[in-house]
Amino acid sequence: MIHQLYPQVFHNYRYELNKDMHIAAAHFIPHEKAGKCANMHGHIYTVNITVAGDELDDAGFLVNFQELKKLIHGKLDHSLMNEHQDWFNDKNSNDFPTSEVIARKIYETVQAYLDTLPNKPTCLQVFVRETPTSYVVYRPKAGER
Numbered sequence: 654m655i656h657q658l659y660p661q662v663f664h665n666y667r668y669e670l671n672k673d674m675h676i677a678a679a680h681f682i683p684h685e686k687a688g689k690c691a692n693m694h695g696h697i698y699t700v701n702i703t704v705a706g707d708e709l710d711d712a713g714f715l716v717n718f719q720e721l722k723k724l725i726h727g728k729l730d731h732s733l734m735n736e737h738q739d740w741f742n743d744k745n746s747n748d749f750p751t752s753e754v755i756a757r758k759i760y761e762t763v764q765a766y767l768d769t770l771p772n773k774p775t776c777l778q779v780f781v782r783e784t785p786t787s788y789v790v791y792r793p794k795a796g797e798r
């Protein structure tokens with residue numbers, strides 16, 4: 654696992670946790686602007702998920718690290734992103750498997766899971782590094798939840 658610094662989110666919660674994962678996956682971006690990236694190719698994505706909250710569950714967890722891994726790594730690792738039709742499609746640019754959209758879909762999936770937990774943690778940030786020189790950070794807009 655590569656250890657790296659991530660952008661910090663300023664907040665007033667008592668607890669913050671971060672889960673890193675590496676996801677080996679293929680994708681293609683179905684648009685002429687993508688150039689060679691319109692051809693299928695692969696990356697080892699580095700993903701960092703930031704979760705915060707004030708209360709812990711009965712196990713002393715904000716959220717179980719293993720559940721976050723199952724939810725995201727379990728779905729995407731060693732897959733072709735474009736084939737996950739519940740997340741991506743080739744018709745709407747807001748659903749193309751770009752780094753931006755991947756980060757947003759991870760946020761939406763993680764937050765939907767967190768909403769089922771009694772201690773109600775919140776996802777503050779999703780970081781997705783696609784290549785050594787390219788990464789995206791997704792954060793929900795204040796007041797939109």
Ligand SMILES: Nc1nc2c(c(=O)[nH]1)N=C([C@H](O)[C@H](O)COP(=O)(O)OP(=O)(O)OP(=O)(O)O)CN2
Nearest residue numbers: 682687690694696750751752753783784785786787
């Ligand atoms: N805004 C975005 N631009 C691009 C995305 C994206 O998801 N969001 N994706 C791609 C390609 O998928 C490509 O795999 C990554 O692009 P790039 O950073 O150009 O990769 P390189 O390794 O070739 O980068 P260098 O810095 O030139 O080595 C394209 N654009």
Ligand SMILES: [Zn+2]
Nearest residue numbers: 680690694696
């Ligand atoms: Zn790519």
